[in-house]
Amino acid sequence: MxxxxxxxxxxxxxxxxxxxxxxxxxxxxxxxxxxxxxxxxxxxxxxxxxxxxxxxxxxxxxxxxxxxxxxxxxxxxxxxxxxxxxxxxxxxxxxxxxxxxxxxxxxxxxxxxxxxxxxxxxxxxxxxxxxxxxxxxxxxxxxxxxxxxxxRLGTPVRGLQTPPDISGLDLTAATTSLSAGRGTTGPDPVLDLLTAGTNSFGWKWRIPYPYCHFSERLQMSSYLRQMEEVVDLFLADRGISVRTLMDERRWIPACPHSKIQIVEEALMEEELYTVYTVEDIFKDFTYTSRMDCYVVRDGKLVQTATGKVTHGYAVVDNRREWNLVTFDERVAKALRGEA
The missing domain is CATH 3.10.129.10 (Hotdog Thioesterase)
Known part of the structure; x- marks a missing residue:
């Protein structure tokens, strides 16, 4: 003992x-x-x-x-x-x-x-x-x-906004079917509300057993997985998927900084709404994004985590070496959400 x-x-x-x-x-x-x-x-x-x-x-x-x-x-x-x-x-x-x-x-x-x-x-x-x-x-x-x-898990986060009111939304069609696999990026009324008017990408996904620990709740290491995967989906949605740029240019995303704070608990088999928002592009060399995660509980939207991640791009010179590169117009426009 x-x-x-x-x-x-x-x-x-x-x-x-x-x-x-x-x-x-x-x-x-x-x-x-x-x-x-x-x-x-x-x-x-x-x-x-x-x-x-x-x-x-x-x-x-x-x-x-x-x-x-x-x-x-x-x-x-x-x-x-x-x-x-x-x-x-x-x-x-x-x-x-x-x-x-x-x-x-x-x-x-x-x-x-x-x-x-x-x-x-x-x-x-x-x-x-x-x-x-x-x-x-x-x-x-x-x-x-x-x-x-x-x-309960949770830490106070300075400046965190109150989640929007979803009481007027029709959530009857907002359930992620098990056959949906990795979930959905829309149409979904909650995702539409969370991403409206912003340079954001939204993803809804059922929290699976392998992402949980101590019998019931999402853990920090799983939020790291969530952050990595929402970036992957975001880049694909903007037409610059990881494989696309690897095949065409040997470019890979490089991440020098990440930060995650758990705000409230998210539980096994709840549906997690993840919103990825590009906040700042610095000299076409790095960009900083925010990740916010929510669940719908008792008819209300509850934020469970928030985080930030900084990315750049590196060109793979050979099997041993890579170097950071500046964004070209195609990548910069995709990150800004411009057609």
Missing amino acids: TTVTDSAVKALLTSETTVPLRTRFEGANICTWIGFKHINYLVEEAILLHFAESGLEARALYTEHGLGVDLVELDTRILSALFMDETVEARVVPKAGDEDTAVSFTVTLTGERDGEDTKLVAARAKAVLRRESYIEEASEPPAPIARFVTD
């Missing part, structure tokens, strides 16, 4: 952890470069290992105390590309003030470049302990970690 002691919690909140991590084969979609999603998976893994090194393994916290370790914020900057079969050193530094109800972390991934140790990734994250209520009746959490325990 894991005992949640004052010393274990002190180690969680004050001790640094350094661990070697190896990039995964799955994340190498283009040549041997690892995509932003799997880089973020390494950040998440480093934090979970920090919990374990402190004597507070995620499995034990759940099975013995009914507490699920959940990341609710993740903000990652990729400073240099990571590659397949590469071992990096992950350094986790925790921080939590006396009144904080979440544990904050900075995570850096360091690897060898040109014979020198180089910072490759810099990330910030927040984690909470979600009280189990689905399988068994919730019990009182151990006192040393009680302030980090919550009954």
